[in-house]
Amino acid sequence: MxxxxxxxxxxxxxxxxxxxxxxxxxxxxxxxxxxxxxxxxxxxxxxxxxxxxxxxxxxxxxxxxxxxxxxxxxxxxxxxxxxxxxxxxxxxxxxxxxxxxxxxxxxxxxxxxxxxxxxxxxxxxxxxxxxxxxxxxxxxxxxxxxxxxxxxxxxxxxxxxxxxxxxxxxxxxxxxxxxxxxxxxxxxxxxxxxxxxxxxxxxxxxxxxxxxxxxxxxxxxxxxxxxxxxxxxxxxxxxxxxxxxxxxxxxxxxxxxxxxxxxxxxxxxxxxxxxxxxxxxxxxxxxxxxxxxxxxxxxxxxxxxxxxxxxxxxxxxxxxxxxxxGVSSISDSWYGFSQNVKKIEDYYRLLGENTIPVYRGHILSDEDLIIRKHILNLMCQFKTSWRDKTLYFKEIPDVLIKLSEMEKDQLLNINAHGIEVTPLGRPFVRNICMAFDVLLQRKQPDTQLFSMTV
Missing domain, CATH: 3.80.30.20 (tm_1862 like domain)
Structure with a gap:
C-alpha cells in the first residue's frame, strides 16, 4: 500500500x-x-x-x-x-x-x-x-x-x-x-x-x-x-x-x-x-x-x-x-522575511556603505500569517485546527476538498474544525501542507522549483 x-x-x-x-x-x-x-x-x-x-x-x-x-x-x-x-x-x-x-x-x-x-x-x-x-x-x-x-x-x-x-x-x-x-x-x-x-x-x-x-x-x-x-x-x-x-x-x-x-x-x-x-x-x-x-x-x-x-x-x-x-542568510521577524545577498563581494560592498545587506524579502499579509500557523502546526504537531475563528480563512472549504482524496487514502482524518495526520500520512506531510498553500494553488509554477516530496 x-x-x-x-x-x-x-x-x-x-x-x-x-x-x-x-x-x-x-x-x-x-x-x-x-x-x-x-x-x-x-x-x-x-x-x-x-x-x-x-x-x-x-x-x-x-x-x-x-x-x-x-x-x-x-x-x-x-x-x-x-x-x-x-x-x-x-x-x-x-x-x-x-x-x-x-x-x-x-x-x-x-x-x-x-x-x-x-x-x-x-x-x-x-x-x-x-x-x-x-x-x-x-x-x-x-x-x-x-x-x-x-x-x-x-x-x-x-x-x-x-x-x-x-x-x-x-x-x-x-x-x-x-x-x-x-x-x-x-x-x-x-x-x-x-x-x-x-x-x-x-x-x-x-x-x-x-x-x-x-x-x-x-x-x-x-x-x-x-x-x-x-x-x-x-x-x-x-x-x-x-x-x-x-x-x-x-x-x-x-x-x-x-x-x-x-x-x-x-x-x-x-x-x-x-x-x-x-x-x-x-x-x-x-x-x-x-x-x-x-x-x-x-x-x-x-x-x-x-x-x-x-x-x-x-x-x-x-x-x-x-x-x-552572513551571505545568503535568511532572517525571520514573524511578520516578514529577508535574505542577504549571495555573493561575498556584494556583501562586503553593502556593508562598506553601512547598509544591512538584504536583497529580497517578503512582508506577510494577514492571510499569510494565518496559513503560516497552519503549516507550522502540521510540520511540528501533525495536526491543525481552525476552532479559533482567528485561524479560519476563506479557502478552508477548498482545502478540505483537496484533502478529501488523502482522507480516503487514510493519510489524515478530517473533523469539524481541523485535521490530524495519521501515522501512515506522516511521510506525505509536505503534500498535505500544499493543500493549505493558497499561493501555490493560485499560481502553479511554470517550471520545477522544488525537490520531490517523498
Missing part, C-alpha cells in the same frame, strides 16, 4: 521551512525599510520574554561536496577568514543600532559552508563579538555544524567554553563508492573521533546528518550506515532525502549522472529500512525527517508542544525573531 501511495503523491513540492515559500515572496512590495520596521516590531514584542535567535552563515569550504545545495565558496586560502568575520560583526552592529536595546540571545547556530573551516581564534573572535553586546538567555541553545574531517578537539573545547552544548556532524553515508560520487570521503573513524571527543568534553546533544537517495546508494548501504550510526548512538539524527535540484544549485549537483540516482521506490524503501533500524534502538521520529533519543531536547520539545520549524530546520524552542548574518 505504501508504495502505491508513493507513486501517487511523489510530486515536486516545498519543504516548508517558511510560508510563504521563497519563490512566492512578493519582492515588488518589499523594501529594506519595511523589513527593518517588521523586525523592530517583533523585537519589541518578544525580546524580554523569548529573546532572539541567530543564524550565522560561514560559506567557505576547502572542497565541493556534489550533494550540497548550500551557498558556499570553495577555497583553500584561509586568509579569507578574518575579513569575513569582521564583516559579519559589522552586520551585527548595524542590527544592534537598529534595535536600540541589548538583545537576549536564546538560540545561535553556525552553519555553512563549513564552520570548522575557520580557525578557533577567528571563531572565538566572532562569538565573543556577538555575545559582548548581548545578554545570553538562561535556557539558551547554541549549536554549530562540524565537518568530521577537520573538526578538532580545540574547536570543540572553544565552542563549549563559549556556551555551546550541541553539535551536528555531516555523515551522509559511510559507503566509499557513495562518498566518492558526492565528493565527501570521510572514514567512520573520523566521525567516531569527533563524536567521542564532543561527549568527553560535555556536549549534551551530538547529532549526525544522514542522507538517503544519494547516487549509487543501495539498501545495503543504508543498513550499514545505520548500523555504524547505532554504534555511536548520536542524541539526534537528521535522516532526509537528497534534494536533487541542479536547475537551482548549478553545476555542484551535476557531479554524477541522473541514472545513478535511486528510483522513488528504492528511496522510500531506504527510508523505511532506516526508520525501522533506528526505532529498534530507541529513536523516535520527530516532525519530518528527524529522529531523537528520549533524552534529547528535540524529542522533549515534541512531547511538550514547543517544537518549532524555521530556516534552521527543527528547533527545540520558538523565538519570534530570527536574525540571519
Amino acid at each position: 505504501l508504495q502505491s501511495l508513493v507513486n501517487k503523491y511523489n510530486i515536486s513540492g516545498p519543504r516548508y521551512t517558511s510560508y510563504p515559500t521563497v519563490p512566492y515572496w512578493n519582492s515588488d512590495t518589499f523594501s529594506l525599510e519595511k523589513w527593518k520596521d517588521s523586525l523592530v516590531k517583533s523585537f519589541n514584542e518578544s525580546n524580554t520574554n523569548e529573546g532572539v535567535s541567530l543564524y550565522i552563515h560561514l560559506p567557505f569550504c576547502e572542497s565541493l561536496c556534489t550533494f550540497c545545495g548550500c551557498n558556499k565558496r570553495i577555497t583553500k586560502q584561509h586568509g579569507v577568514e578574518s575579513p569575513y568575520i569582521e564583516s559579519v560583526l559589522k552586520e551585527w552592529n548595524l542590527y544592534l543600532e537598529l534595535l536600540g536595546e541589548k538583545p537576549k540571545i536564546k538560540e545561535m547556530h553556525l552553519g555553512g559552508g563549513t564552520p570548522t573551516f575557520f580557525s578557533t581564534e577567528n571563531l572565538k573572535r566572532l562569538i565573543n563579538g556577538i555575545l559582548g553586546a548581548s545578554e545570553v538567555a538562561e535556557n539558551h541553545e547554541f549549536s554549530f555544524e562540524g565537518h568530521p574531517n577537520n573538526t578538532t578537539a580545540e574547536h570543540l573545547q572553544m565552542f563549549y567554553n563559549l556556551g555551546f552544548r550541541r553539535v551536528s556532524f555531516g555523515v551522509q553515508d559511510y559507503n566509499e563508492t557513495v562518498q566518492k560520487a558526492i565528493h565527501r570521503v570521510q572514514p567512520f573513524g573520523n566521525v567516531k573521533r569527533v563524536t567521542d571527543a564532543a561527549r568527553k568534553i560535555g556536549y549534551t546533544s551530538v547529532g549526525h546528518d544522514i542522507i538517503f537517495g544519494l547516487p549509487f546508494q543501495t539498501l545495503e548501504h543504508i543498513e550499514q550506515t545505520i548500523l555504524k550510526t547505532k554504534a555511536l548512538l548520536p542524541d539526534r539524527l537528521a535522516f532526509y532525502s537528497y534534494a536533487h535540484v541542479p536547475w537551482i544549485k548549478g553545476n555542484g549537483q551535476r557531479g554524477f549522472d541522473e541514472a545513478d540516482l535511486p528510483s522513488a521506490k528504492l528511496k522510500r524503501q531506504q527510508y523505511e529500512l532506516g526508520k525501522k533500524l533506528l526505532a529498534e534502538v530507541g529513536y523516535t521520529e520527530v516532525g519530518m525527517d528527524h529522529f531523537a533519543l528520549e533524552t534529547d531536547s528535540l524529542f522533549q520539545s515534541m512531547q511538550n508542544g514547543s517544537l518549532h520549524r524555521n530556516f534552521m530546520g527543527y528547533t527545540a524552542s520558538k523565538t519570534q525573531a530570527m536574525i540571519g548574518l
Whole structure:
C-alpha cells in the first residue's frame, strides 16, 4: 500500500521551512525599510520574554561536496577568514543600532559552508563579538555544524567554553563508492573521533546528518550506515532525502549522472529500512525527517508542544525573531522575511556603505500569517485546527476538498474544525501542507522549483 501511495503523491513540492515559500515572496512590495520596521516590531514584542535567535552563515569550504545545495565558496586560502568575520560583526552592529536595546540571545547556530573551516581564534573572535553586546538567555541553545574531517578537539573545547552544548556532524553515508560520487570521503573513524571527543568534553546533544537517495546508494548501504550510526548512538539524527535540484544549485549537483540516482521506490524503501533500524534502538521520529533519543531536547520539545520549524530546520524552542548574518542568510521577524545577498563581494560592498545587506524579502499579509500557523502546526504537531475563528480563512472549504482524496487514502482524518495526520500520512506531510498553500494553488509554477516530496 505504501508504495502505491508513493507513486501517487511523489510530486515536486516545498519543504516548508517558511510560508510563504521563497519563490512566492512578493519582492515588488518589499523594501529594506519595511523589513527593518517588521523586525523592530517583533523585537519589541518578544525580546524580554523569548529573546532572539541567530543564524550565522560561514560559506567557505576547502572542497565541493556534489550533494550540497548550500551557498558556499570553495577555497583553500584561509586568509579569507578574518575579513569575513569582521564583516559579519559589522552586520551585527548595524542590527544592534537598529534595535536600540541589548538583545537576549536564546538560540545561535553556525552553519555553512563549513564552520570548522575557520580557525578557533577567528571563531572565538566572532562569538565573543556577538555575545559582548548581548545578554545570553538562561535556557539558551547554541549549536554549530562540524565537518568530521577537520573538526578538532580545540574547536570543540572553544565552542563549549563559549556556551555551546550541541553539535551536528555531516555523515551522509559511510559507503566509499557513495562518498566518492558526492565528493565527501570521510572514514567512520573520523566521525567516531569527533563524536567521542564532543561527549568527553560535555556536549549534551551530538547529532549526525544522514542522507538517503544519494547516487549509487543501495539498501545495503543504508543498513550499514545505520548500523555504524547505532554504534555511536548520536542524541539526534537528521535522516532526509537528497534534494536533487541542479536547475537551482548549478553545476555542484551535476557531479554524477541522473541514472545513478535511486528510483522513488528504492528511496522510500531506504527510508523505511532506516526508520525501522533506528526505532529498534530507541529513536523516535520527530516532525519530518528527524529522529531523537528520549533524552534529547528535540524529542522533549515534541512531547511538550514547543517544537518549532524555521530556516534552521527543527528547533527545540520558538523565538519570534530570527536574525540571519552572513551571505545568503535568511532572517525571520514573524511578520516578514529577508535574505542577504549571495555573493561575498556584494556583501562586503553593502556593508562598506553601512547598509544591512538584504536583497529580497517578503512582508506577510494577514492571510499569510494565518496559513503560516497552519503549516507550522502540521510540520511540528501533525495536526491543525481552525476552532479559533482567528485561524479560519476563506479557502478552508477548498482545502478540505483537496484533502478529501488523502482522507480516503487514510493519510489524515478530517473533523469539524481541523485535521490530524495519521501515522501512515506522516511521510506525505509536505503534500498535505500544499493543500493549505493558497499561493501555490493560485499560481502553479511554470517550471520545477522544488525537490520531490517523498
